[in-house]
Amino acid sequence: MAAPAVSVIVAAYNAMPYLTRCITSVAEQTIGSDELEIIVVDDGSTDGTAKELERLAGMHPGLINIFKQANSGGPSAPRNVGLDHARGTFVFFLDADDYLGPETLERMVAMAEKNGTDIVLGKMVGVGGRGLPTSMFKRNQPKTDVFSSRVYWALNPLKLFRRELLERHALRFPTSLPIGEDQSFVALAYLHSSGISVIADYDCLFCTLREDGGNTTVRHSGSEPRLRFLPHVIDILLENVPPGPGRDHLAHRHLTIEVQEILGHLAAEPRPQQEKALAQLADTVAPLWHKGMNNQLSAMARLRLHLVRHQMLDEALELTRFEKELAGRKFSTPVLVDEGRALARYPFLRDPARAIPDSCYDVTAQLGVRHRVTRAELHSTTLYLAGHGYLHRVATEDVTTELVLRERDRKEEFRLPVTHTATPGLGADEDQGHYVYEKAGFEAALDITTAADGSPLGDGLWDISLAIGAQGITREVRIGSKRTVDVSGKAATHVVDTNEGPRAATLYTTNPHGNFTLDLGENKHAVLPHLSLNDTVQWASDTPTELEFTGRCTLAAHPEGTLTATLRNDRGDNATFPASTTGDALVVRIPVAELSAGTWHGELRLGNWVLPLPELPNNLMAAKWRRRALPWYAKPALNSTNGFALQVAKTDLIGAVTRRITS
CATH class of the missing domain: 2.60.40 (Immunoglobulin-like)
Known part of the structure; x- marks a missing residue:
């Protein structure tokens, strides 16, 4: 009997009524039943799951293989049983309360075969309020790895794996962990894989938040189960990834997501357990966190890690309460601007009793930059630009905004002054009006015959940016992606008369980002x-x-x-x-x-x-x-x-x- 292309492994425990939709979505895959086998391991269900499995198997003869066992307490053991019996070239782990889009397996297998990859991630969609990682699904990625993408932020096993990879490295789910068992399995698979593909243009997997609270992570609350699995996955990084940017990239996930999650569970625990858990957390993350990573971390993550490292329990609990409150706010945290730096007003900022460094609050690099172009047109040799630009949460005082022209290949740069204009009421439509930006407007007239410090600009692609400055802080941003409806982004080629003779000048917006560039000399736009x-x-x-x-x-x-x-x-x-x-x-x-x-x-x-x-x-x-x-x-x-x-x-x-x- 020929081996199927895919073995779908479903661990089922008291999965009704979700199981029916789950299995049906697999049986009806467009890849066809000849390329498919479904392995369902009933992990001691008591709710009618077994009877429904028999019914579904009767509806799809030869397609569904059912294995029954006593309850193991988690999904690891049944997944391992399924993997031991799988015959497919690929395996897909599917939770019994989730389901697939009709073309999911066909698309995933095609992606893996075409690109020679061992793992395929398909776009996930939350159902019933289920929160899911999304940062890795911004675009299709035919072949990538954990170091040059965000796939490591998806450590659940709901993916397509080449079975030969799993068998070659004897990868199985650890049965000693009630939750987080998938992280060590998937992390090792990622690190050993020949490549990883991402399908972002099709809804592959629908993950359900169960109404009965039956999701595994919901059933297992508290810091203790999380502090059991985190050391395992951190050890995997320490043993398999040498120190450097690659390890730091992967560590970022655990130093943000897991640390925040564990601190969140501490709040409801007794004081002795809180102290013990915080000390354990500090020891666990210590090998991963070093000062060189701080630029990659948000200010909140830096502050959180500082409190953990110094085992400042009361402060950590207060920060957790603050974060929950912050999540419910409709405006962003105010900042303190001092000597060209913006410090978020998180708890204990410059509190002499705590002596927490300003670096834990520094959000200068993370300040949002807001801009909009209201005029962009070329008349003869002069480019006229107007609009507004400001730094989010920084009042428009001591404004120093200027226009920046930078030639794309030579990196030649010229900075030109702008006229600052009033923008009364700007900012009132966000942050519930907590911040207003009264002098964020700009107007500029750029003459290509004099813009190079009094000389003509040379031929080239001149990218246009704003260096937005206020109160000693400056952030640069390409402009054009945000513009009023009457400002065209369509390429407009002009022939203009200069002292050196006629020149070609084209104002256009880049694809896909939509930012303005001035093409002088027919680099991309011929006459x-x-x-x-x-x-x-x-x-x-x-x-x-x-x-x-x-x-x-x-x-x-x-x-x-x-x-x-x-x-x-x-x-x-x-x-x-x-x-x-x-x-x-x-x-x-x-x-x-x-x-x-x-x-x-x-x-x-x-x-x-x-x-x-x-x-x-x-x-x-x-x-x-x-x-x-x-x-x-x-x-x-x-x-x-x-x-x-x-x-x-x-x-x-x-x-x-x-x-x-x-x-």
């Missing part, structure tokens, strides 16, 4: 694609001696009179005729009666940009006129291989008469 001429050439209906060309000009602007048809003949004569534009329509008329005799060639010119004029059709009738009483004509030149060619000549009267007589 010629904006000019086109139709192949159809004809004599103007109202003036039969004017040759008419039509086409399109989609440039946002160009200097008046610079778009011309430029002609030259074989005798060295030159002639220039202006093009006219109305909207995107372009028209050029060449009054051939003004041309001297000869064979004329030409092109459409805009400064140094040249577009050949289209070839004249051979069947174009000759235009005729009289000059000084003598007949002249213009017609397509014969035997020309140079595109547009127009023969202008005086009619040979004697030859014409002779040809008429002989004919």
Whole structure:
């Protein structure tokens, strides 16, 4: 019997009524029953789970394998039993109260096979208020690892694993832990894997918060079970990941999520247990936390860890109460601005009795930057910008905001002053109006001929930022992603007149971030694609001696009179005729009666940009006129291989008469 592609392992304990939806969602997967086996381990259920499993097995003959055992007290043992009996190339661990999207397994297997990865994470969706990690699902990731992504923040086992990986490293769930058993299993699998894939564009897994409180982490409250599993997973990091940025990246998860969670459970415990647990927590995290990590941690996490390290129990409990209160607030914590730093007003800030360092409160690097562009348009050589920008929670006093131009490749940089403008009432729509920013506005006029410290800006992609400053604090932000509806982000290519000659300048917004960049010199936006001429050439209906060309000009602007048809003949004569534009329509008329005799060639010119004029059709009738009483004509030149060619000549009267007589 051929092995299936996927073995879905379900540990079931008193799983009704959720079990029916769970198993059905697996049985109906688009990958097909031939590629699937379902292994359900009934861990001593007493609620009818066993009977429902028999019914479901009857509905899907040969698909569901049922194993029964006495209750083990947790999901580890039944998952291990399922893994021991699995035959699939891949295994997927599914909790009995959760369910899959219809295409989940098909998509996951395809992702793993295409990219040669051992683990696939699928986007998870919370049901009934279930909270789930989301930071790793911002985009699809065909192949990544724990060090260059956020997948380590998802340590639950609800994933697709290549079974050979698990067997090669003899990975099983520890049965001595009531909760957190999945963290050590998944952490080791991550670290040993050849690669990890992430599916973020499809809802793969729906995780339910049970109404009866039957979720494992809900049933096992208190600090003690969490302090049992945390040392296990920290030991895994210490043993398998050398000191450095990689270990710090993974440690960040435990130093924030687990430490906060354990402190939260301390509040309801007796004082002796609180003291014991805090001391144990301090010892457990000590090998992971060092000062070099502080820049990666939030101020709240730094403060929390400081209190843990120094076993400041009362302060840690007070901070936990403060965090719960903070979660219910609709405005952000105020800050103290001092000597160019912003310190969050968390408990015990600059309390001399506690002597907690300011670094535990420093949120300068985490200050939110708010901006909006209300004007962004190029007129001739000047770019006009306006809008507002401010630092969240920092009053707009001693404002020092300036415009920053930075060439993307050369990193050449110029800073330009802005005019600060009043913005009364700004900020009233957030934080319940606790903070207002009365002078956050800016206006700037950037002339490309003088913006480089009085000299012209060189060719390049000039990214536009604001260095937003107030009260000695400065944060830089690219601008454009937030703009009013009347400010276009569409690329607009201009040809502008400068002392050095015509230049191409395009204001556009980047993809996908939508920030403004000024392209000088056609780095990404060429001029010629904006000019086109139709192949159809004809004599103007109202003036039969004017040759008419039509086409399109989609440039946002160009200097008046610079778009011309430029002609030259074989005798060295030159002639220039202006093009006219109305909207995107372009028209050029060449009054051939003004041309001297000869064979004329030409092109459409805009400064140094040249577009050949289209070839004249051979069947174009000759235009005729009289000059000084003598007949002249213009017609397509014969035997020309140079595109547009127009023969202008005086009619040979004697030859014409002779040809008429002989004919």
